[in-house]
Amino acid sequence: MKEETVRSVERAFAVLNVFTLDEPQLTLNRIAEKIGLPMSTTLRFLNTLVGVGALSRTGQRTYSLGSRIYLLGAVARGHYKPYQVIHPYMERMRDKTKEAVSLYGIEEECRICYEHVPSLLTMRCVVRVGDRFPLWAGASGKVLLAYASEDVVRRELAKLTPITRGTITDEGAFRRDLELIRNREYAISRGEREDGILSIAVPIFDWQGNAVYAFSLAGPALRFTEKKAVGLVPEIQQLCVEISRKLFA
Template sequence: MKEGSVRAVERAKRILKTFTRDDYKLSLSEIAERSGLPVTTTLRLIRTLEELDLLKLNEDKTYSLGNQVYLLGSIAKAHFRPQQVIYPYMKTIRDQTKEAVSLYGVENEERVCFEHVESLLTMRCVMRVGDRAPLWAGAGGKALLAFLGEDAIEREIAKAHPITPTTIYKREELLRNLAEIRVLGYAISWGEREEGIFSIAVPIFDRHGKILFSFSVAGPATRFTEEIGMSLIPEIQRMCEEITMQL
């Protein structure tokens, strides 16, 4: 493909990306301003996009996305798996820390592993896709539970019991812990489900603020220390914000 053709495709992409959920109708000048392109260039590209049914001209002289965009979007949505977006971020953290990274979600009031990247080290946390655990114990589960609402929290508290000496299971203590998770935006666990394991987890939301997943890193506490885990949280929070924008 010639360099000029590549540049035209890149500019067409910039034009299409000027539209948002809220700003779904834009004038020529608004598209030019948002895309950073000259008005004449913008108009020329818009006319081509109209011919391809990727943009359409409305009666009020504004433009909106064309039928082909919605068709392509519906095809992509039908075959979309969130793990496709999230896995590269998980692998980045695994490669950086060499520790196990897991993606958890909620199914039938349990924490379920939806994706997992194995540790690169011999002594590791063993986890398999599909493995289930309580929501009320461990960082991965509580990073989900904290944002599920009062009814779900009350149901889980009623189930809570000690699994290890460090399990947080008493009502008031667990409520305080979940409230803290909501404020801080992450959860940590010192062997609440398995002795000798330290883990951190950051929630992943959709664009409307609904909890979807938790992004968790875990390893032996003698190696994956609290200091190391806490140092990762800002980076993982940034990643989770990026993931939200892509889901």
């Protein structure tokens, strides 16, 4: 009975996790397909989650996250230590550079945006909290991957495919880039995921030396040049050391 209860909780969270910024509303069929359960079983979970306010059901026979999740999110944001500690540093760098600043971490097989402070300029790099991107394309993904296990690196190397003309798709070149990142403790991307965007990322380490977050700045390469980006690295690295001490001391 205890194992069944735990499994039910895991499945309920699996249902909630299928909703994303790109798919905020889903049908019963789509949810069942994404979590890999029969529709009858999925429907029981959906009815329960609707009943407790975790999901909402619309007239178009679709489901979306409900009011309880919205309220819990507000509570979590206000008391989430990484947000409390890191967000002021992100605002400081955004105000200094006027460029977009983002915080990424690894979730499942992606890098996910935990926090974003938008650029103050009209032409900007747009990212949303909750957006997911490949680990193998872009400065933040590479800086997280550089400190990941060899199994994770091999898994991601098998996915290398061109997104833009700047995407690194050669395994040898990619491994050399990861080694360079480990040596200098920052990564740079020259339009690897999006043409015309230059980004840099610095790891935030926990007390065991694991890179748990990537602190990233990004902007149009015509304005946010490589020289300007690299010139900011020492200051960002110092900020990340301070963040690490406050988060993991």
